[in-house]
Amino acid sequence: MRIALMATCLADAMFPSVARATVTVLERLGHEVVFPPGQTCCGQMHVNTGYAREALPLVAHHVDVFEEALTSCDAVVAPSGSCVGSVRHQHATVADGAGRHALAGRATAVAARTYELSELLVDVLGVTDVGAYYPHRVTYHPTCHSLRLLRVGDKPLQLLRAVAGLDLVELPGAEECCGFGGTFAMKNSGTSSAMLEDKMRHIRETGAERCTAGDASCLMHIDGGLRRAARETVRVAGDGAGHGAPRTVHLAEILASTRAGVFA
Known part of the structure; x- marks a missing residue:
């Protein structure tokens, strides 16, 4: 094609x-x-x-x-x-x-x-195995638009399950919004921050190294929260305390990774 x-x-x-x-x-x-x-x-x-x-x-x-x-x-x-x-x-x-x-x-x-x-x-294209390799523990956040507007269902999960080396773990409260919503995060910052805290708590509960999704906007919001939380942990507990904190990666970057080189 x-x-x-x-x-x-x-x-x-x-x-x-x-x-x-x-x-x-x-x-x-x-x-x-x-x-x-x-x-x-x-x-x-x-x-x-x-x-x-x-x-x-x-x-x-x-x-x-x-x-x-x-x-x-x-x-x-x-x-x-x-x-x-x-x-x-x-x-x-x-x-x-x-x-x-x-x-x-x-x-x-x-x-x-x-x-x-x-x-x-x-x-x-009728493909689920794209030849990817990503040796990390990963959890998937179904973003609101992909879940509710496009109704992609478990298609991203089908793709992730076929990635060699990837340990896919279920995200508690997966279908709950992360709180981004474009300008919602600025106009309703208090509510947005509370929703983000819930999402980050659920991500940590999985023990995942990475949280993935199909929207860079939601990942940007989640990653910003995770980075701030990690910095605060270091500030309070000292150097090294934030080591191992989860990060975010787009679904496309996982699928692009191979044994020859991890894309992200």
């Missing part, structure tokens, strides 16, 4: 290894990955914050870029449940709400061929 990569603006700006890992996995499986250079933000953060009118140009641009890419590609993939959720569940609605019904139809067509990474691997 020839697949267009929707890198997402967060990966492009802050977590480029996630986009590179996505390419690594798909190329290892024998597929060609192309990067449409005109892509920008999909507009999710604008819509989620109530700025549908401001999101419309971004939606239109996204449709233009990936509609063109799909003339020579079989599918679009993104290592982000939330961004794919926006493409699937927001783009056509935003266009319809602005009276841009033709654009809504085009957005629906692009959305129908856009997949989150685990969806593409399991449902479209």
